[in-house]
Amino acid sequence: xxxxxxxxxxxxxxxxxxxxxxxxxxxxxxxxxxxxxxxxxxxxxxxxxxxxxxxxxxxxxxxxxxxxxxxxxxxxxxxxxxxxxxxxxxxxxxxxxxxxxxxxxxxxxxxxxxxxxxxxxxxxxxxxxxxxxxxxxxxxxxxxxxxxxxxxxxxxxxxxxxxxxxxxxxxxxxxxxxxxxxxxxxxxxxxxxxxxxxxxxxxxxxxxxxxxxxxxxxxxxxxxxxxxxxxxxxxxxxxxxxxxxxxxxxxxxxxxxxxxxxxxxxxxxxxxxxxxxxxxxxxxxxxxxxxxxxxxxxxxxxxxxxxxxxxxxxxxxxxxxxxxxxxxxxxxxxxxxxxxxxxxxxxxxxxxxxxxxxxxxxxxxxxxxxxx
Numbered sequence: 001x002x003x004x005x006x007x008x009x010x011x012x013x014x015x016x017x018x019x020x021x022x023x024x025x026x027x028x029x030x031x032x033x034x035x036x037x038x039x040x041x042x043x044x045x046x047x048x049x050x051x052x053x054x055x056x057x058x059x060x061x062x063x064x065x066x067x068x069x070x071x072x073x074x075x076x077x078x079x080x081x082x083x084x085x086x087x088x089x090x091x092x093x094x095x096x097x098x099x100x101x102x103x104x105x106x107x108x109x110x111x112x113x114x115x116x117x118x119x120x121x122x123x124x125x126x127x128x129x130x131x132x133x134x135x136x137x138x139x140x141x142x143x144x145x146x147x148x149x150x151x152x153x154x155x156x157x158x159x160x161x162x163x164x165x166x167x168x169x170x171x172x173x174x175x176x177x178x179x180x181x182x183x184x185x186x187x188x189x190x191x192x193x194x195x196x197x198x199x200x201x202x203x204x205x206x207x208x209x210x211x212x213x214x215x216x217x218x219x220x221x222x223x224x225x226x227x228x229x230x231x232x233x234x235x236x237x238x239x240x241x242x243x244x245x246x247x248x249x250x251x252x253x254x255x256x257x258x259x260x261x262x263x264x265x266x267x268x269x270x271x272x273x274x275x276x277x278x279x280x281x282x283x284x285x286x287x288x289x290x291x292x293x294x295x296x297x298x299x300x301x302x303x304x305x306x307x308x309x310x311x312x313x314x315x316x317x318x319x320x321x322x323x324x325x326x327x328x329x330x331x332x333x334x335x336x337x338x339x340x341x342x343x344x345x346x347x348x349x350x351x352x353x354x355x356x357x358x359x360x361x362x363x364x365x366x367x368x369x370x371x372x
Contacts, residue, residue, distance in 0.1 A: 112229050306323050
C-alpha cells in the first residue's frame, strides 16, 4: 500500500496545527522551568504507555505497570502488561538518546527488537593444549605427580569439550539478543517490512517542509495505514514524538499523544477520510498538552505542601527522597518508598504519614499512595 500525501486542505488543517504547536510550545517551556519537571516527565512515560494500550483496545492498570517496573508484582504479569512495559522502556530510551536517534535505521531496529548480534568471523586462536606437567619417566613413581597428571588430563578433556561448544556457537547464524514483543505470535511471511518502512521514510522526507505538528499528524496516519512493522503498532506514536524532538518543537520532554487520543472519540480516530483523522490527531496533541499543563500545576502544589512539612528537618532527613519518588510515580507502595529512601518498611510508612499523601486503594493490605 502506497501512502500519497497529495493535496492537503490547508485551510481546514492549519488552524488546528497552529493551536497544537502553541500548546506544545507552552508545555515545553513550563516543563523546562518547573521544579517538578523531571517528575512530570517520568510520570508521563507511565501514563502514555497505559494510554497507548487503551487506544489499542487493551486495558492495563497504571498501578500494575508501576509495580511491574519496580519488580514488585503482586501477580504474574499479563501479556498486555508486558507490552505496556516495553513501551515504557522504549520511551525512556528515546528520551535519553539524541533527538534524531529514534528515526535512524539503527534506532528503529533497536526499538522494534530487530537488531541482531554480530558474530566475529575469525575466532580467537587458542593456545596449544598442554598434555601435562609431569611427563618425565623420573616422576612415574611419585604418587603426587600421578595425581597432578590425572587432574591435568581431566582439565584438558573439559577444555576440549568447551572449545567444541564454542566452535559450534560460532558457526550458528546470527540470532536476536532477546525475544521482542510479538516473537511468539504467528507472522505473515509475505509482509515486506523493508518495503513498507521505505514507504514510511518516503513520507517522512516529503513532510520536511510542512509545519512540524502537521507533519507529525501525517506521519502518525501513515504509520497507521502502512503498518511498516508487524506487531509494532505502538511504535508509531513513539517515533512521532521523537520526530517533534528532532524538529526542535519540543526539547525538555518527550510528548505523549495517546493521553490526548483517549479524549478523542473512536469515530474520529478511525474515520474513513484522511482529513478527519488528521484533525483528530491534532486535537489530541492539543488535549495532551493541556492535560500536561494541568498536571504540572497539580504536582507543583503537591510539592509545596510536602515541602512545608520538611521545614525544621535535619539535612540528613529521608523526606526529600520520598518526595521525589512520589512526584515521579503515579502511585507508590511502602516498599518502593523504603527502597528509594533507604529506610525500613515501618520507616517508609512513617514518612508517608508525615507527608500527608492520600491512600489510593482503601485496603488494609497491599496499600498504595498517590498525589491526587
